[in-house]
Amino acid sequence: xxxxxxxxxxxxxxxxxxxxxxxxxxxxxxxxxxxxxxxxxxxxxxxxxxxxxxxxxxxxxxxxxxxxxxxxxxxxxxxxxxxxxxxxxxxxxxxxxxxxxxxxxxxxxxxxxxxxxxxxxxxxxxxxxxxxxxxxxxxxxxxxxxxxxxxxxxxxxxxxxxxxxxxxxxx
Numbered sequence: 001x002x003x004x005x006x007x008x009x010x011x012x013x014x015x016x017x018x019x020x021x022x023x024x025x026x027x028x029x030x031x032x033x034x035x036x037x038x039x040x041x042x043x044x045x046x047x048x049x050x051x052x053x054x055x056x057x058x059x060x061x062x063x064x065x066x067x068x069x070x071x072x073x074x075x076x077x078x079x080x081x082x083x084x085x086x087x088x089x090x091x092x093x094x095x096x097x098x099x100x101x102x103x104x105x106x107x108x109x110x111x112x113x114x115x116x117x118x119x120x121x122x123x124x125x126x127x128x129x130x131x132x133x134x135x136x137x138x139x140x141x142x143x144x145x146x147x148x149x150x151x152x153x154x155x156x157x158x159x160x161x162x163x164x165x166x167x168x169x170x171x
Contacts, residue, residue: 007171009132010039013164014049016141019113019134021096022171027087028128031098031107034082035128038109039166043078049141049161050074051149056118058141059099060163061110074151077108085126091118094131094138115142 010021023032038044038061046066050073051059063078064071084104091097095114098107107126115138131138141161149156 008036008168009171010035010129011167011169012134013167014137014141015160015162015164017134017137019137020132021129022132023129024087024089024127027089028085028126030082031085031126031128035111036168038078039168042165043109044163044166047163048073049157049163051112051153051155052142052144052146052157052161053115053153053155054142054146055116057112057114057116058138058161059110059112061099063109073149073156074110077110079108081106081108085128086123087127088123089127091121091125091127093117094135095127096129096131097121098126098128100125113138115139 012019025032044061047060048065049058049060050062050065062073062076064076065073091114093114093116096111099110099112100107144157144159146154147156147158148154
């Protein structure tokens with residue numbers, strides 16, 4: 001008799017509405033567990049989507065985006081890195097994946113949700129779930145006007161799009 005844990009999903013509550021994600025623990029078990037752990041600890045509460053590229057992705061999960069933080073948005077994390085779990089899931093609209101630096105095993109807390117197909121990221125970034133509700137919210141966030149930020153890229157949203165909470169619930 002197998003004792004598999006009941007399936008869970010995440011509800012990302014933002015100032016633009018809610019998005020619901022289903023996880024892929026079969027292909028990225030440690031990544032899924034890390035995301036759920038951070039969500040349960042309230043790590044993501046009060047962070048913001050700091051990088052938006054329409055037709056590509058929306059990125060969040062940086063603690064430097066919380067009110068009162070002084071670090072550069074996009075450079076923060078939980079204080080540790082997790083090992084990559086590259087897999088065969090394709091980076092298409094609605095897929096959630098871990099953001100990282102140039103080193104494959106450098107992801108920590110930052111994630112992105114694909115707004116369009118980004119198959120060039122396949123097997124190079126850890127895809128660990130997909131949007132099952134809230135595609136309209138993804139669209140609203142992804143189409144927010146952006147301006148040039150610290151990295152010279154025109155991807156910094158003009159409006160703050162806060163992650164109020166990420167709740168882990170039974171699927």
